[in-house]
Amino acid sequence: MKKKIGTAQMIILAIxxxxxxxxxxxxxxxxxxxxxxxxxxxxxxxxxxGAIGVIQGIGFAFDCLIxxxxxxRSDNSKNPKxxxxxxxxxxxxxxxxxxxxxxxxxxxxxxxxxxxxxxVSLLVYSFFRSVYDxxxxxxxxxxxxxxxxxxxxxxxxxxxxxxxSILVTLVPAVVSGLMSGGFDPLLAWRYCILIxxxxxxxxxxxxxxxxxxxxxxxxxxxxxxxxxxxxxxxLTLSLSEFRKIMLGATFFDIAVYIPTxxxxxxxxxxxxxxxxxGTFIMLFITILQIVLYPxxxxxxxxxxxxxxxxxxxxxxxxxxVLIFFHQPISAALGTQQVPxxxxxxxxxxxxxxxxxxxxxxxxxxxxxxxxxxxxxxxSMFADIAVFDKVKTGRSSAGMFMAVxxxxxxxxxxxxxxxxxxxxxxxxxxEEPSAMGLRATVVVSMAFIVPTIFFYAxxxxxxxxxxxxxxxxxxxxxx
Numbered sequence: 018m019k020k021k022i023g024t025a026q027m028i029i030l031a032i033x034x035x036x037x038x039x040x041x042x043x044x045x046x047x048x049x050x051x052x053x054x055x056x057x058x059x060x061x062x063x064x065x066x067g068a069i070g071v072i073q074g075i076g077f078a079f080d081c082l083i084x085x086x087x088x089x090r091s092d093n094s095k096n097p098k099x100x101x102x103x104x105x106x107x108x109x110x111x112x113x114x115x116x117x118x119x120x121x122x123x124x125x126x127x128x129x130x131x132x133x134x135x136x137v138s139l140l141v142y143s144f145f146r147s148v149y150d151x152x153x154x155x156x157x158x159x160x161x162x163x164x165x166x167x168x169x170x171x172x173x174x175x176x177x178x179x180x181x182s183i184l185v186t187l188v189p190a191v192v193s194g195l196m197s198g199g200f201d202p203l204l205a206w207r208y209c210i211l212i213x214x215x216x217x218x219x220x221x222x223x224x225x226x227x228x229x230x231x232x233x234x235x236x237x238x239x240x241x242x243x244x245x246x247x248x249x250x251x252l253t254l255s256l257s258e259f260r261k262i263m264l265g266a267t268f269f270d271i272a273v274y275i276p277t278x279x280x281x282x283x284x285x286x287x288x289x290x291x292x293x294x295g296t297f298i299m300l301f302i303t304i305l306q307i308v309l310y311p312x313x314x315x316x317x318x319x320x321x322x323x324x325x326x327x328x329x330x331x332x333x334x335x336x337x338v339l340i341f342f343h344q345p346i347s348a349a350l351g352t353q354q355v356p357x358x359x360x361x362x363x364x365x366x367x368x369x370x371x372x373x374x375x376x377x378x379x380x381x382x383x384x385x386x387x388x389x390x391x392x393x394x395x396s397m398f399a400d401i402a403v404f405d406k407v408k409t410g411r412s413s414a415g416m417f418m419a420v421x422x423x424x425x426x427x428x429x430x431x432x433x434x435x436x437x438x439x440x441x442x443x444x445x446x447e448e449p450s451a452m453g454l455r456a457t458v459v460v461s462m463a464f465i466v467p468t469i470f471f472y473a474x475x476x477x478x479x480x481x482x483x484x485x486x487x488x489x490x491x492x493x494x495x
Contacts, residue, residue: 036220059202099230
């Protein structure tokens, strides 16, 4: 008799995500500035110029290669304590330790030695973080047999990661304060950065030790058929509905995050507003996301998820139109200057109400797509893993989540590369051009169009029927 997972267990699992967020955000946000420092940071140059970009590329490639092997090992585990939790327990401490060691390359050593230090630390960190991440994600469809539970979990996950992401962004401000107080710049940066691997380890331990996998998942079967890694990958990718969801999510996220990656440039170059509006619009979007999550949760109970993603596509297209045609739209909304006060101090002395209101509309158009991508989009991957299990009898949640992680890595690699190569089109100096920034949404529109086909063609009726069958079986066991 299997227990039905409750809200407390969902929150416990989401806490582990916050820990992972601390580790990943530490590297994605600060590895570049730490190892390719500007004069303002006060940091010494610990690596050869340009090395950190190559090293991060090696890390991405390693992730792509290692995730399927981890998933295959996990899917075929016969551990009586469960397939996933035991591997999570082994992984979280080394992941946090080597995340911190990346930033501890010795100042007194040669830059070539430090390249080896950072590469080894990054690869070991990537391996153990992937072990934790693949297994945590694979738990979702295995211990949450009700699709409504999975939808609720992904909402919890999205909400919990917001404060974690905000905390990581405070590092530069704290570093500046420490340096003003006389701290050595290298020590100041290390003290602030290393807080997050420590917090990450503590939070990742929570689900690893407070969730008893065997209480909620089916026991490991000795006679369960095992597949080789290549055959397992082939079987996973052979599922047409999974391919549609995977391609839809990949194209959708690339389309959304190309312009949002350069949002600060859009604010300052296209809309002629100050950088302070970047803080305003990100806070605006974040607050509205939190407000919108309960609405998304209610919608997921009544509306096909593919239709919710199609609504997101329409909202994205609106944001792209607002960015591309910002001049006539801003002029129509008002050419008068922003009145004196707090808003004027954030927007800039020359800011117009039309440009400010255009930015607000762009933010509103992006809120639902960003919120839906992290909740509805993610839950579709968990649903398809359940669908495959019902149809084939295979327990391959790990491999499904590994492929999902692989698409995320591809997106993380492509988005900055695409955005960075476009924004300087037509530029006559060192700053991004208006032409290049408008071109980002043209490219985004090219990605969003095939997304319509991928999502519209998903046979969600069949998926829902299979999930209902699984839920009925789980209820019968209880």
